[in-house]
Amino acid sequence: MQYIFNFASTKLRIKVENIAYLERLGDILEPCSNIILVGHVNPDGDSIGSVVGMAGYLEALGKGATAVVPNRYPDFLSFLDPQGQILSYADQRQEVEAALGAADLIICMDFNSLKRIDALGDAIESSSVPKVLIDHHPQPDGIFDLVYSYPRYSSTCELAYWIIRGLLRGSGLELPLHSATALYTGMMTDTNNFSNSVLPSTFRMAGELMEAGVDKEWVQKMVFGGYSQERMRLMGYMLLENMKMIPQYNAAVMVLTKEIKERFNFADGDSEGFVNLALNIRGVKVSALFTEGDEFIRVSLRSKEDFSVNSLSRAFFNGGGHERAAGGRLYIPVDEVEGYFVESLGKFVGNEK
Ligand code: 5GP
Ligand code: MN
Numbered sequence: 001m002q003y004i005f006n007f008a009s010t011k012l013r014i015k016v017e018n019i020a021y022l023e024r025l026g027d028i029l030e031p032c033s034n035i036i037l038v039g040h041v042n043p044d045g046d047s048i049g050s051v052v053g054m055a056g057y058l059e060a061l062g063k064g065a066t067a068v069v070p071n072r073y074p075d076f077l078s079f080l081d082p083q084g085q086i087l088s089y090a091d092q093r094q095e096v097e098a099a100l101g102a103a104d105l106i107i108c109m110d111f112n113s114l115k116r117i118d119a120l121g122d123a124i125e126s127s128s129v130p131k132v133l134i135d136h137h138p139q140p141d142g143i144f145d146l147v148y149s150y151p152r153y154s155s156t157c158e159l160a161y162w163i164i165r166g167l168l169r170g171s172g173l174e175l176p177l178h179s180a181t182a183l184y185t186g187m188m189t190d191t192n193n194f195s196n197s198v199l200p201s202t203f204r205m206a207g208e209l210m211e212a213g214v215d216k217e218w219v220q221k222m223v224f225g226g227y228s229q230e231r232m233r234l235m236g237y238m239l240l241e242n243m244k245m246i247p248q249y250n251a252a253v254m255v256l257t258k259e260i261k262e263r264f265n266f267a268d269g270d271s272e273g274f275v276n277l278a279l280n281i282r283g284v285k286v287s288a289l290f291t292e293g294d295e296f297i298r299v300s301l302r303s304k305e306d307f308s309v310n311s312l313s314r315a316f317f318n319g320g321g322h323e324r325a326a327g328g329r330l331y332i333p334v335d336e337v338e339g340y341f342v343e344s345l346g347k348f349v350g351n352e353k
Contacts, residue, residue, distance in 0.1 A: 004064055007342070018084060025163065025167065026102045026167055028132065029061070030339065032063060032105040033040070033063050033064055034063075034064045034066070034099075034102050034103050034104050034105075035063055035105045035106070036065075036066050036100060036103045036105070036106045037055055037066070037067045037068070038067075038100060038106060038107070038108045038109065038117060039051045039067065039086075039110060040069070040070070040111035040116045041071055041116060041117055042185075043072075044189060045186045045188070045189030045190065045223065046110050046155045046157055046189060046190040047069065047109070047111075047156075047186070048069075048077045048080050048185075049080065049090050049157045049183055049186020049189070050109040050110050050157050050160045050183070051067040051069075052067065052086075052179055053157060053174070053175070053182045054109065055067050056178060056179025056180075056182070057167070057168070057175055057179065060173045060176065061173065066087065067086045068086070068087045068088075068089060068090070068096050068100075068120065069120075069142060070117045071091075071118070073086070074239060074269025075268070075269065076222065076223060076226050076269055077185075080178075080182045082178075085216060089118075089123070093109055094122055096123070097123065098279045100127055104129050105130055105131075105132060106124060106127060106130070106131045106132070108124070108133050110135055110137075110155075110186075111137065111203075112135050112137035112140040112320075113140070113141045113320075114141060114143065118277065125143065130145045131144045132144060132148075133146070133147045133148065133149075133161060134148045134156060134163065135149055135159075136147075136149070136150055136151050136152075136153045136155060136156050136158075136159055137151060138151045138322070138323075147344075152199070152353040153197075153201075154187055154190060154192075154199060155186050155187045156186065156211045157183040158183075158205055159215070160183060161183045161209075162201070162205070162291065177214070179217070180213070180214050181209075181214050181219060184206065184209045184216065184219060186206060187218050188220075188223065189223060190329060192273070192276055196325070197322075197324075200201050219244040228270070230266070230270065231264075231271075233264060233269070234266065235277075237264065238256065238260075238274055239277060240255050240257075241271070242255065242294075243259070246341075247283075249342070249346070250251060250283055250285040250297075251345055252278035252287050252288070253287070253288045253290070254275070254288070255290045255294045255332050256271055256274075256289065256292065258292045271289065271291060274289050275289035284302055284304075285304050285305055286302070286303045286304075286309065286345070287302045288300065288341055289301075289302065290338075296329045296331050296339060297317075297332070298329060299330055301325070301326045303324045307324075308323045308346055309322075309323065309325065309326040310322055310326045312344065312345075313327065315335070315344070316340075316344035316348065317329070318330070318331075
């Protein structure tokens, strides 16, 4: 039996803390003692924040929780995992498989499809234990037994916060401070530091977490104050020399090739946020960053107003995401990427008309 609570179409003001169906999650958790929390590939703040937040809640309940991700998170997020407890399937396959073998419940967070967790998807799919999804992306896969899918929430961390808060009510238990900090962090990074998808409930969450002791200055410093010199110089280079404007489609594009990566001694996470930069230019409604990797080109898309990069990515970039923040993959030579992007915009805008 699958229960789906999908509030994609409701006008927001959801009071998750008051909703009866939280009991379903409570009921599912009750008999479980070994829970696996799963984050997505190339984990970001929302991915790590939500699994660390949920792990803290489960620990407060006295349950065992193991967080796993398909590959390592960028270094700047290690402040959320000071003891290095989050397992990476790419690097610690045996540990992950052992943990999965001992698990009695799997909770997937911040992704809507097993395709978003690469090879880990097969391991999750073949496990016979119940699977719960807690996420804010539209159109979740049908493989989950219990789905909390709220695309209008700022972040999975915000959704998880309201769920945890609802479940904690009256229990006398508290969320550990490091988990509260993790939830704050993911909300902050997914809203691009309180600029996108922020709702009244987002500020309420931030306020409550500050009152509970989350040190927002410290989080700011850990997330935005630890850039390397190479990253700053790369950003300057990309803006000055690499970014191209495509005025006929109100678009801008950057292509980060392997050659450029090498030149700037690129480390994972160094291009975080670059794709947002062009949206600050007057008239730009769509921004793309293409990053050349060993096996494919990573696509990162952002938009403003009513342009759906989720649809654009689904149609042309083998991916998806949110209406205004999406991603995907391309399997073409890097020097053809810009032309392909312009062509896709032409077809996409033509179809929309
Ligand atoms: P980013 O540009 O930060 O890598 O990704 C932005 C958003 O796009 C993510 O939060 C995620 O929802 C979505 N996304 C990124 N890459 C993919 C992908 O390969 N497939 C799908 N379906 N969504 C993606
Ligand atoms: Mn997210």
